[in-house]
Amino acid sequence: xxxxxLQEIGIENYIFLATALFCVGIFGVLxxxxxxxxxxxxxxxxxxxxxxxxxxxxxHQDAAGQVFVFFSMAVAAAEVAIGLAILVAIYRNxxxxxxxxxxxxxx
Amino acid sequence: xxxxxxxxxxxxxxxxxFMTVLSRNPIHSAIYLVVCFFSIAGHYxxxxxxxxxxxxxxxxxxxxxxxxLFTIMMMNFNESKIRKNNxxxxxxxxxxxxxGYVLLxxxxxxxxxxxxxxxxxEDYQSIKVLGxxxxxxxxxxxxxxxxxxxxxxxxxxxxxxxxKKIKA
Numbered sequence: 001x002x003x004x005x006l007q008e009i010g011i012e013n014y015i016f017l018a019t020a021l022f023c024v025g026i027f028g029v030l031x032x033x034x035x036x037x038x039x040x041x042x043x044x045x046x047x048x049x050x051x052x053x054x055x056x057x058x059x060h061q062d063a064a065g066q067v068f069v070f071f072s073m074a075v076a077a078a079e080v081a082i083g084l085a086i087l088v089a090i091y092r093n094x095x096x097x098x099x100x101x102x103x104x105x106x107x
Numbered sequence: 108x109x110x111x112x113x114x115x116x117x118x119x120x121x122x123x124x125f126m127t128v129l130s131r132n133p134i135h136s137a138i139y140l141v142v143c144f145f146s147i148a149g150h151y152x153x154x155x156x157x158x159x160x161x162x163x164x165x166x167x168x169x170x171x172x173x174x175x176l177f178t179i180m181m182m183n184f185n186e187s188k189i190r191k192n193n194x195x196x197x198x199x200x201x202x203x204x205x206x207g208y209v210l211l212x213x214x215x216x217x218x219x220x221x222x223x224x225x226x227x228x229e230d231y232q233s234i235k236v237l238g239x240x241x242x243x244x245x246x247x248x249x250x251x252x253x254x255x256x257x258x259x260x261x262x263x264x265x266x267x268x269x270x271k272k273i274k275a
Contacts, residue, residue, distance in 0.1 A: 005153055008109045015214045017117050021124055023207040028128035030199035036133050036179055040140050043171065044124050047147050050163075058154050063231045063240045066159055070241065073166050074252040078259035080171050084178045085266035091182050092269075 006059055014055040021048035035087055035097040039080065046076050112153065119146040133179050137172060144168045158234045 021044060028041025050069045057065025091097050123143040127136045144167040151160035230236055241249055 005109060005155070009113050012215075013113065013117075016211075017120065019207060019210045019214065020121055022210065023203050024121065024124045024128060026206050027199055027203040030202055031196065032128065034133055036175060036182075037128070037136050040127055040136055040175065043140065043167070044127065044143065047144070047167070051147060051150055054151060054154055054156060054159065057232070058156075061227060061229060061231050063236055064244075066156060066232060066237060067241050067245050069159060070162065071245075071248055071252055073162065074256060077166060077170060078255050080174055081259050081263045082266070084174055085263040088178060088181070088267050097182065 006055075011055060011059050014052065018048045018052040018055070021045075021051070033099050035090075035099055035102075036084075038099065039083055039087075043076065043080070046072065109153070113150075116146050116149045116153070119143075120150070134176070137176050137179060140175075141168050141172050144172070154232075156232050158237060159232075 025041045025043075025045030025048060028044065029038050032038055032041065050072055053065045053069050053072075057063065057069075087097055090102065094101055120143055123139045123146065126139040127143060130136050130139060144163065148160045148163045148168075151163055
């Protein structure tokens with residue numbers, strides 16, 4: 001039953017879902033001012049891309065797509081660790097992680 | 108039945124992603140994001156990619172969300188203000204629609220190389236096959252990922268350590 005999932009659902013529906021999820025992530029990055037929620041939106045975008053990679057890995061019946069998803073998960077974990085460390089350092093200096101407050105480099 | 112399951116899971120995914128973006132309290136955002144990750148793991152399980160589903164649950168819902176919740180609780184802010192400026196909201200919505208339009212146009216106009224999906228019954232996503240592909244064809248990126256994780260760990264420790272020499 002699980003083998004023919006793409007015959008039953010269709011790759012287009014997964015493309016629609018991943019596109020919608022990616023757009024939600026973009027909206028979050030542009031709309032929110034809280035840097036942690038911006039990070040969460042970036043995670044949503046990464047997950048949309050991962051979902052589409054797995055869908056096409058099943059479509060082509062090729063394991064390479066899933067291996068790419070493993071690497072992107074490793075990179076996402078490293079990115080979150082570094083990003084949150086940077087946010088903690090910013091919070092220690094500014095007492096705020098509102099993106100509008102981060103304008104010290106503005107001339 | 109599979110189609111119904113797909114629609115239910117997709118509705119949960121999209122709704123929880125929207126609630127992540129829209130809820131005021133960052134802790135609520137984190138909890139909605141956990142729900143979103145669980146439903147994406149459900150999608151992976153529907154693809155019969157069991158190992159990937161488990162790794163996704165462990166890495167995202169386990170490690171990354173704990174890290175984020177820990178940071179949120181360490182920073183201890185109560186409510187975050189949504190920006191009052193209406194122009195930014197309009198710009199964000201316009202950008203959302205335009206990116207969605209471009210992505211959909213790209214994906215729908217692209218012709219697939221394989222026209223018809225045929226189930227060959229070949230095993231391509233069990234842990235055995237994935238391990239062989241990962242350690243035969245992709246062994247150099249695998250080691251690079253290990254180095255990347257080590258470097259990011261050292262960097263995170265260095266960044267969040269209190270610097271006693273520099274008096275800001």
